[in-house]
Amino acid sequence: xxxxxxxxxxxxxxxxxxxxxxxxxxxxxHFLTGPSGSGKTTLLNLCYQALMPTTGMVRIFEQDVxxxxxxxxxxxxxxxxxxxxxxxxxxxxxxxxxxxxPLAVSGRESEVDQGNVDDLLSWVGxxxxxxxxxxxxxxxxxxxxxxxxxxxxxxxxxxxxEPTGNVDWEMAQRLIALLVELNRMGKTILIATHDLNLxxxxxxxxxxxxxxxxxxxxxxxxxxx
Amino acid sequence: MDRLRSIFEVxxxxxxxxxxxxxxxxxxxxxxxxxxxxxxxxVFALALSLATGRLADRWDAELARTSTIRIxxxxxxxxxxxxxxxxxxxxxxxxxxxxxxxxAEQRKLLEPWFGPDLPLDTLxxxxxxEVLEEGKGPDMAGLKLRLSAEAPGAVLDDxxxxxxxxxxxxxxxxxxxxxxxxxxAGSMAAMITLAAQSALAANGQVIGVLRxxxxxxxxxxxxxxxxxxxxxxxxxxxxxxxxxxGVAFMPAPAEEGAFLTGLGFVGWHWxxxxxxxxxxxxxxxxxxxxxxxxxxxxxx
Ligand SMILES: Nc1ncnc2c1ncn2[C@@H]1O[C@H](COP(=O)(O)OP(=O)(O)OP(=O)(O)O)[C@@H](O)[C@H]1O
Ligand SMILES: [Mg+2]
Numbered sequence: 001x002x003x004x005x006x007x008x009x010x011x012x013x014x015x016x017x018x019x020x021x022x023x024x025x026x027x028x029x030h031f032l033t034g035p036s037g038s039g040k041t042t043l044l045n046l047c048y049q050a051l052m053p054t055t056g057m058v059r060i061f062e063q064d065v066x067x068x069x070x071x072x073x074x075x076x077x078x079x080x081x082x083x084x085x086x087x088x089x090x091x092x093x094x095x096x097x098x099x100x101x102p103l104a105v106s107g108r109e110s111e112v113d114q115g116n117v118d119d120l121l122s123w124v125g126x127x128x129x130x131x132x133x134x135x136x137x138x139x140x141x142x143x144x145x146x147x148x149x150x151x152x153x154x155x156x157x158x159x160x161x162e163p164t165g166n167v168d169w170e171m172a173q174r175l176i177a178l179l180v181e182l183n184r185m186g187k188t189i190l191i192a193t194h195d196l197n198l199x200x201x202x203x204x205x206x207x208x209x210x211x212x213x214x215x216x217x218x219x220x221x222x223x224x225x
Numbered sequence: 226m227d228r229l230r231s232i233f234e235v236x237x238x239x240x241x242x243x244x245x246x247x248x249x250x251x252x253x254x255x256x257x258x259x260x261x262x263x264x265x266x267x268v269f270a271l272a273l274s275l276a277t278g279r280l281a282d283r284w285d286a287e288l289a290r291t292s293t294i295r296i297x298x299x300x301x302x303x304x305x306x307x308x309x310x311x312x313x314x315x316x317x318x319x320x321x322x323x324x325x326x327x328x329a330e331q332r333k334l335l336e337p338w339f340g341p342d343l344p345l346d347t348l349x350x351x352x353x354x355e356v357l358e359e360g361k362g363p364d365m366a367g368l369k370l371r372l373s374a375e376a377p378g379a380v381l382d383d384x385x386x387x388x389x390x391x392x393x394x395x396x397x398x399x400x401x402x403x404x405x406x407x408x409x410a411g412s413m414a415a416m417i418t419l420a421a422q423s424a425l426a427a428n429g430q431v432i433g434v435l436r437x438x439x440x441x442x443x444x445x446x447x448x449x450x451x452x453x454x455x456x457x458x459x460x461x462x463x464x465x466x467x468x469x470x471g472v473a474f475m476p477a478p479a480e481e482g483a484f485l486t487g488l489g490f491v492g493w494h495w496x497x498x499x500x501x502x503x504x505x506x507x508x509x510x511x512x513x514x515x516x517x518x519x520x521x522x523x524x525x
Binding site for chain 1: 244245247248430431433434435436437438439440441442444521522
């Protein structure tokens, strides 16, 4: 699904990631942790071609990122749901319209079922906010809306960058439960988070691997997690 | 085929693509206004070109057909020189016919100046020979040389002397009108490119979000292209309509060949301005499309 082979990334000569080898196989569930500024967001960006690796190789759905055209990138992204750390929306259309936008841009607007959109909104606790404009949402509400937008296309892979960073414990549990449910349906999940409690809690539900970025390198975290 | 479809799609169905770009009232009105003004100018340049074209053609046709030879000689030599001139004309290629004007005709020509009772036989009025040309006409310079050798009293007045510059001017004016139309189209393309570029730059976040959720460049470009094409089309349609009303209300031609009052459209030429908004839309389509793809390919 996603494959990194000795991939590295640097900003202006400063290594952020180096020599990363990683394979996300279909249906797997991964957590990604590491101190702030260690490169979690950077690694996720490599996984959906928002950044090009400066060294090594990255393959997304069996395609080498260096050989992708811009249209290839667009096609690949339709199969990946991304929750950004600072999620962005189209600020002039409603939350509801933002959720269905991924279907619209891939020519599947006819598949929009407002009933499903309502279900999705209520799953992430935004039933009341569907008609609001994105700038009117709180930080936590934005994250939940971003998660809803990421999964509306039923993507094969979900990349979530601190999806629970701004919500209370109960809501965090609920969002993770949603992702666990999707994983049971066969989706591949990668979640970057600082929240070790959340990881421990989830590992009782689903067999998840925990990766840690330490000093630009990727390690498998110990059994204590 | 793909191109054709994308042109068609600009006007059809997917209004969602339109909605993804936030409305921008002011630039939108500016674009329509400029397209309207350009269309207005184009219609006038077109009217000017067509009118001067008509004038040039008519003058050219008229003056190419006839010329006059005037023979002034002492009484005794007039008949001999006339014969000589006619002989020269008969053997000159490019001349259909030549004939000596009768006294009656000459009297009629002079009447406005000297009254009806002119005693033509007692006055030394020159004899006039009317020459009708055919094909490309005779070699005027060669003809003059031969005439001066055979009949020293003959003077060839080939009309071209004074009308040629007018025809040249009219032809040049038509050319200037056409060049103006091209320049107007070019400026409109440049203006719409600038407007589209500023719209693209102002909507960087929108483009980023759309790319993130898997929108192809075509989809994003289409949203902008559609908007600018429609604005240009509407603006140009209004500008064209106003200009056509202006041309229609020009005073009717007072006399044949009056240049200023002849400025307008004749017959089917009235349909020509209708393609102005269409061309404006096509220009806007390509200008925006190129600007959009260039801007998008620069983004990572
Ligand atoms: N555009 C950029 N230019 C230069 N350096 C950058 C840029 N973006 C990020 N960095 C640097 O790269 C490093 C890794 O950033 P990244 O955002 O991947 O960290 P992170 O692990 O996601 O941190 P956090 O947990 O705070 O979100 C940081 O030191 C950051 O300063
Ligand atoms: Mg981060």
